Amino acid sequence: xxxxxxxxxxxxxxxxxxxxxxxxxxxxxxxxxxxxxxxxxxxxxxxxxxxxxxxxxxxxxxxxxxxxxxxxxxxxxxxxxxxxxxxxxxxxxxxxxxxxxxxxxxxxxxxxxxxxxxxxxxxxxxxxxxxxxxxxxxxxxxxxxxxxxxxxxxxxxxxxxxxxxxxxxxxxxxxxxxxxxxxxxxxxxxxxxxxxxxxxxxxxxxxxxxxxxxxxxxxxxxxxxxxxxxxxxxxxxxxxxxxxxxxxxxxxxxxxxxxxxxxxxxxxxxxxxxxxxxxxxxxxxxxxxxxxxxxxxxxxxxxxxxxxxxxxxxxxxxxxxxxxxxxxxxxxxxxxxxxxxxxxxxxxxxxxxxxxxxxxxxxxxxxxxxxxxxxxxxxxxxxxxxxxxxxxxxxxxxxxxxxxxxxxxxxxxxxxxxxxxxxxxxxxxxxxxxxxxxxxxxxxxxxxxxxxxxxxxxxxxxxxxxxxxxxxxxxxxxxxxxxxxxxxxxxxxxxxxxxxxxxxxxxxxxxxxxxxxxxxxxxxxxxxxxxxxxxxxxxxxxxxxxxxxxxxxxxxxxxxxxxxxxxxxxxxxxxxxxxxxxxxxxxxxxxxxxxxxxxxxxxx
Amino acid sequence: xxxxxxxxxxxxxxxxxxxxxxxxxxxxxxxxxxxxxxxxxxxxxxxxxxxxxxxxxxxxxxxxxxxxxxxxxxxxxxxxxxxxxxxxxxxxxxxxxxxxxxxxxxxxxxxxxxxxxxxxxxxxxxxxxxxxxxxxxxxxxxxxxxxxxxxxxxxxxxxxxxxxxxxxxxxxxxxxxxxxxxxxxxxxxxxxxxxxxxxxxxxxxxxxxxxxxxxxxxxxxxxxxxxxxxxxxxxxxxxxxxxxxxxxxxxxx
Ligand SMILES: Cc1cc2nc3c(=O)[nH]c(=O)nc-3n(C[C@H](O)[C@H](O)[C@H](O)COP(=O)(O)OP(=O)(O)OC[C@H]3O[C@@H](n4cnc5c(N)ncnc54)[C@H](O)[C@@H]3O)c2cc1C
Ligand code: SF4
Ligand code: SF4
Ligand code: FES
Numbered sequence: 001x002x003x004x005x006x007x008x009x010x011x012x013x014x015x016x017x018x019x020x021x022x023x024x025x026x027x028x029x030x031x032x033x034x035x036x037x038x039x040x041x042x043x044x045x046x047x048x049x050x051x052x053x054x055x056x057x058x059x060x061x062x063x064x065x066x067x068x069x070x071x072x073x074x075x076x077x078x079x080x081x082x083x084x085x086x087x088x089x090x091x092x093x094x095x096x097x098x099x100x101x102x103x104x105x106x107x108x109x110x111x112x113x114x115x116x117x118x119x120x121x122x123x124x125x126x127x128x129x130x131x132x133x134x135x136x137x138x139x140x141x142x143x144x145x146x147x148x149x150x151x152x153x154x155x156x157x158x159x160x161x162x163x164x165x166x167x168x169x170x171x172x173x174x175x176x177x178x179x180x181x182x183x184x185x186x187x188x189x190x191x192x193x194x195x196x197x198x199x200x201x202x203x204x205x206x207x208x209x210x211x212x213x214x215x216x217x218x219x220x221x222x223x224x225x226x227x228x229x230x231x232x233x234x235x236x237x238x239x240x241x242x243x244x245x246x247x248x249x250x251x252x253x254x255x256x257x258x259x260x261x262x263x264x265x266x267x268x269x270x271x272x273x274x275x276x277x278x279x280x281x282x283x284x285x286x287x288x289x290x291x292x293x294x295x296x297x298x299x300x301x302x303x304x305x306x307x308x309x310x311x312x313x314x315x316x317x318x319x320x321x322x323x324x325x326x327x328x329x330x331x332x333x334x335x336x337x338x339x340x341x342x343x344x345x346x347x348x349x350x351x352x353x354x355x356x357x358x359x360x361x362x363x364x365x366x367x368x369x370x371x372x373x374x375x376x377x378x379x380x381x382x383x384x385x386x387x388x389x390x391x392x393x394x395x396x397x398x399x400x401x402x403x404x405x406x407x408x409x410x411x412x413x414x415x416x417x418x419x420x421x422x423x424x425x426x427x428x429x430x431x432x433x434x435x436x437x438x439x440x441x442x443x444x445x446x447x448x449x450x451x452x453x454x455x456x457x458x459x460x461x462x463x464x465x466x467x468x469x470x471x472x473x474x475x476x477x478x479x480x481x482x483x484x485x486x487x488x489x490x491x492x493x494x495x496x497x498x499x500x501x502x503x504x505x506x507x508x509x510x511x512x513x514x515x516x517x518x519x520x521x522x523x524x525x526x527x528x529x530x531x532x533x534x535x536x537x538x539x540x541x542x543x544x545x546x547x548x549x550x551x552x553x554x555x556x557x558x559x560x561x562x563x564x565x566x567x568x569x570x571x572x573x574x575x576x577x578x579x580x581x582x583x584x585x586x587x588x589x590x591x592x593x594x595x596x597x598x599x600x601x602x603x604x
Numbered sequence: 605x606x607x608x609x610x611x612x613x614x615x616x617x618x619x620x621x622x623x624x625x626x627x628x629x630x631x632x633x634x635x636x637x638x639x640x641x642x643x644x645x646x647x648x649x650x651x652x653x654x655x656x657x658x659x660x661x662x663x664x665x666x667x668x669x670x671x672x673x674x675x676x677x678x679x680x681x682x683x684x685x686x687x688x689x690x691x692x693x694x695x696x697x698x699x700x701x702x703x704x705x706x707x708x709x710x711x712x713x714x715x716x717x718x719x720x721x722x723x724x725x726x727x728x729x730x731x732x733x734x735x736x737x738x739x740x741x742x743x744x745x746x747x748x749x750x751x752x753x754x755x756x757x758x759x760x761x762x763x764x765x766x767x768x769x770x771x772x773x774x775x776x777x778x779x780x781x782x783x784x785x786x787x788x789x790x791x792x793x794x795x796x797x798x799x800x801x802x803x804x805x806x807x808x809x810x811x812x813x814x815x816x817x818x819x820x821x822x823x824x825x826x827x828x829x830x831x832x833x834x835x836x837x838x839x840x841x842x843x844x845x846x847x848x849x850x851x852x853x854x855x856x857x
Binding site for chain 2: 040041042043044045046048049099102103104105107109110113114115116132133135138139142146147149150155157180209210211242243244245246249250355358359362363364471472473474477515516517518520521522523524525527
């Protein structure tokens with residue numbers, strides 16, 4: 001048997017972003033032994049990059065807010081494809097989870113009464129995002145990290161999981177290697193929580209880091225769990241477009257929340273031109289009303305820049321395609337115009353958006369207090385993910401739980417800004433709690449040594465192949481270009497069909513990739529391993545996107561540009577067939593309980 | 605398109621040498637982009653840590669032409685590309701491979717600092733009230749991205765290797781953030797003096813100069829902590845006063 005060490009825990013949590021940390025804290029709190037595994041160093045997960053804020057109906061700024069409004073906003077944003085139980089629990093529990101962060105040392109920005117300050121964001125009816133300038137994710141991950149290190153959790157940093165281990169159908173462990181030395185570790189556990197984040201590296205232009213290769217999605221899929229809603233990938237409307245090397249880096253929606261406006265090359269504020277029916281009653285009639293809203297006037301309606309992300313992104317694409325784009329192929333996002341309204345505009349912008357100020361100053365030589373930014377859409381978030389039970393976060397594979405971005409359901413067809421950070425803490429806690437209960441009840445499962453042996457061999461195969469194969473970097477690059485072109489923000493049947501063929505070819509190339517060097521901290525090898533996961537999620541996205549013959553939320557098809565009511569009550573479910581091929585099926589959404597249905601009616 | 609000569613440190617656990625690479629670069633590229641290009645085209649196994657590529661995660665710390673910096677926030681057009689550019693791992697930490705070092709000592713140091721201990725909630729619903737003015741300073745410290753560049757440059761760690769006696773500037777910033785947190789009731793002054801070696805800092809301010817978050821580490825964090833230690837352990841007047849005046853531990857309890 002190839003060499004490896006074996007480590008026992010009651011619960012292992014894979015991923016140390018907001019969701020994983022919160023799950024680990026909760027599981028440890030239940031008195032079980034917990035191992036926390038992450039690909040990079042502790043505190044560096046994607047959550048650290050979140051900027052704008054965490055959504056919770058604390059009602060500190062507008063006392064009309066409550067969980068029912070937050071629930072209705074989330075469902076409307078998701079075009080009613082959401083797992084409504086998750087949307088309900090999320091809206092109800094987010095305020096407690098945010099206050100809990102404060103009790104663990106988080107320092108949010110304050111209202112004049114000394115409470116947690118909240119800001120406006122797209123799709124949220126009232127100012128709802130608790131924040132710290134534009135570095136809310138840093139505050140959140142640091143708070144959770146600093147709390148977690150005192151809870152007796154074993155942290156395994158720079159360790160990558162390559163496959164989940166099963167006892168029959170039940171998931172009871174994971175096989176991983178440490179990045180430093182390339183040595184294998186078998187983790188045996190009673191229950192496993194996946195909190196691995198997203199898939200953004202399947203596309204060329206993305207706000208996501210190297211870690212976002214859809215590992216959790218693929219691990220769960222290969223372990224027999226179902227995925228859902230994979231056609232819904234969020235393209236954030238505002239990423240940097242210039243210089244080329246930083247293209248895709250996020251420009252927080254907070255810029256628009258603080259009054260930033262979008263203009264085309266003709267100086268026109270184009271977002272006023274196209275306001276969807278679902279939001280007509282909630283959108284400002286003119287620029288003056290929009291400004292009053294940003295200033296906190298409770299009677300004003302929000303400016304169209306704060307419509308949902310899918311819509312804003314498509315409007316930007318329209319402007320660019322029709323020749324009204326900015327010099328580097330974006331549109332203009334202007335916050336400097338506040339100087340017309342505020343005497344201390346420069347200082348105000350620097351205080352509210354400090355990291356945006358630095359990001360543009362240092363990376364693009366632009367002073368956002370003086371000039372507009374150039375922005376365009378960037379791959380940002382995946383709504384689709386591992387299908388889970390709303391209460392327990394258990395996947396369809398027993399013993400396997402999922403939380404955070406890798407889990408699907410809460411956001412339906414489109415996520416509202418700020419609803420991810422709250423998702424992490426609400427469902428991270430639930431996943432940790434229920435994984436601990438499961439582990440206590442069932443104990444540890446048995447490990448199949450033959451499977452471990454095979455998988456180690458498979459992981460090492462890039463070193464053993466005959467010379468002449470390509471590097472994994474090259475194949476990954478081509479995959480990203482292909483997905484960007486064929487399954488991106490505007491889709492058609494023929495391009496997506498082409499993508500399916502192209503994926504088969506890329507898969508063959510990936511199987512021949514070779515890795516130079518040895519197993520020690522070798523990014524070439526790491527990329528080769530991650531590539532398999534990317535190919536799986538790319539296929540799930542393409543197949544789901546072909547199947548859904550309508551446009552809804554983040555999924556936009558030029559050949560089927562309208563919403564089709566017949567698709568409004570169905571989710572798409574992906575699973576691995578007995579023959580190893582990917583299966584897709586439609587599944588009706590369970591009927592909404594009357595109580596929740598009436599909230600939606602009331603808030604329409 | 606311009607071509608840069610890069611001298612990149614390659615090797616394992618301290619053994620190694622600078623290897624020469626030539627790489628094309630375009631306006632706006634940062635050093636990390638060049639490293640990635642070399643990785644993709646010439647050296648697939650070149651080890652480097654990075655995550656966000658936007659100065660937010662603090663993973664990509666290294667030394668460029670001998671200066672501790674973030675690879676992802678150093679623009680090629682900000683350095684002289686007529687000369688070869690050297691890129692090497694942080695010197696204050698044990699070397700692992702190429703540009704990657706073992707920074708685990710930082711995680712141990714942090715764990716040794718007493719955690720946040722809040723006073724009882726101010727409101728019946730379990731929440732607290734704090735004014736923005738009272739949290740500005742703490743928020744400055746909490747901007748820290750844990751890049752450990754300040755630890756790298758500090759001579760106490762870099763030259764004198766006193767990792768066991770001195771927690772270093774990052775962790776003094778962390779301690780200051782806790783000590784100045786309006787809700788915190790823990791007292792870390794004795795630890796600062798005895799375990800964490802605040803006295804070893806001789807205020808050279810090198811740490812402040814390299815901090816990519818522009819945290820005024822020395823003036824705003826370390827000096828006030830030193831003053832607390834002096835007040836508590838060396839100043840007879842304060843010591844006397846403390847008998848009559850409630851100290852931090854009793855306030856608002
Ligand atoms: C630039 C940016 C700004 C954002 N701003 C906001 C915002 O303002 N508000 C909001 O609500 N949302 C925001 N989001 C979205 C939000 O930040 C993410 O969706 C969220 O942080 C994901 O958290 P997570 O815990 O699910 O995963 P992450 O924080 O991404 O953590 C994933 C973890 O899994 C680990 N991992 C992955 N694969 C493996 C493997 N194979 N083996 C071991 N470990 C593995 C990683 O190392 C990491 O520790 C933003 C996202 C970006 C990119
Ligand atoms: S000021 Fe103190 S902590 Fe900072 S570098 Fe100098 S000696 Fe080190
Ligand atoms: S204080 Fe500054 S230099 Fe030191 S670790 Fe934090 S961000 Fe980096
Ligand atoms: S990669 Fe995150 S700070 Fe450089």
